[in-house]
Amino acid sequence: MRATDLLDFAWQVLRGNRGRTLLILLALAIGVAAVVAVTSLGEGARLYVLNQFGSLGSHLVIVLPGRSETAGAMPGVLVGKTPRDLTLDDALALKSSHAVRRIAPLVVGAGDVHVGSRVRETPVLGSVADLMAIRNMELAQGAFLPEADPRRMLPVCVIGSKVAFELFANQPALGEWLRIGDRRFRVVGIMAHQGESLGFNTDEIVIVPLAAAQALFNTEALFRVLVEAKSREQIETAKRDVEEILRARHEGERDVTVITQDAVLATFDRILGALTLAVGGIAAISLAVAGILVMNVMLIAVTQRRREIGLLKALGATGRQIRLMFFTEATMLALAGSALGLAAGQATTHLALQLYPDIPFQAPWWALIAAPAVAAAASILFTVAPARRAAQLDPVQALSRR
């Protein structure tokens, strides 16, 4: 039998049983589309998080007070022993490392910001001029915090675009004064719209000099110290130096946690990658279900087409030819179902992109290959039994009028 005849014959069967064909196509398409859509959501989340970290700044080492290591130790021993604070002097000492380019100590709190009679509660960030470079911030208007001794309480602030709008409406904010608690600050800069960046929405914060924030929140302790290494290669050196310097200053105790952006990135990347794979796998179960449906429909087809199969055998079809006919049918269904599913999956991804333009939804390449491959494998595999049964039909029995 020629390949073209085989295809033509299968095509006639599929066309002749429209309802059945559409049902299988639907099942396969839903399975493939589910895998594509779900993995593209997962992949979108992964890329989104990676981008967020990327916008944090380059070659970043982050210092947190307290030890977040619990491995092996008896947790009870550590409880009750407050970790030593991270101070501005600690932060400034880090500059002595040759691997460190800049540092930006951070103090964070929430404050009521007043302008005239308007009040708004916003996160208030105390930091230094270098923060802008370290976190790749952009300004819409004015300037960032001035380069100055971080111990000086300059009465200036930089505000986010949303804060500016809410407090000053459409009036020019630059040069105006605002009040946080009992302190007054002059607006020297407005940040460009950047949106969310790892926990902070820069549109919604007020940045003041470090010393001012320490006074406002009445604390010496730093929330974080952001350290920028001189190059990517020096990140590890910078991390070691930071740990050494702080240990020396803290009487030999390792009471800070130092994380590098790379390590955090890699962890998130791993977790979200695994998550995408897992949900993709769950969605793939629907493909197996589609495969079982194919098998059932094919088994019914064998029963319904007993006479036809018997006739074909009487006309000289070999068992192999009968099996091939069934497999051709299954393959055509699988290919068409996969194509439909890929199209539907991509359409869903596209729709998600329209709804959430910030998140880079896109199906990972492996899902685009695996989903149709699994669909094809399932429908062909599940056709083995029906095809064998058809090939073994006794033509005399099949043709008898019973």
Add this chain to the structure above:
Amino acid sequence: MISLHGIERSFLVGDETVHALRGVDLDIAAGEYVSIMGPSGSGKSTLLNVVGLLDRPDGGRYELDGRDVTGLAEDDLARVRREKMGFVFQFFHLVSRLSAAQNIELPMMLAGIDPLERQRRLQQLLADYGLEDRARHRPDQLSGGQCQRVAIARAMSMKPAVILADEPTGNLDRHTGQEVMAVLERVHQSGGSLVLVTHDPEIGSRAKRRLRMRDGAIVGDERG
């Protein structure tokens, strides 16, 4: 050409064994026209199926053109059927979703015959059986007589040595039956053997050789 020796065929029904064929000996020469008659259940269809290699005997020997085909494997049997046998059934057995032309083409398609050659033979068959203006019709758009003509054309498409017809007029009215018989006999006149099972004595008596069966055995063999 066809030579059966002591062919046995029995079926297990429940725990009873039904002997459909009991030691049948039969020789059919090339180009012979044979009718098989006999009461219902006497084994006529079973014999035809064995001759057509659709069914395997439980005992005995079957030689086709001097070659023992008793022990051939399934797929080899299929190939012999394809090359040498043409079946015509009481219920036509046309594939309902295919057109008359596609039904006629089926055996040639299974044999992998070149599409050009196929087309040539198809046109010839459509002309021979008066089906030119019905080629694109599906079976449900054809009359019984036309359906049977399609089935005969299909049986002839591989130019078989033997045409086996099991009550080909059983489902047709008298007049149409006569027409179909005329077509079948034309096939025989062009050189092939024709083996015909029928209940109709008038049709059976048209054959040059007339077999009579009872209880799975051939009890009469008239010629002339």
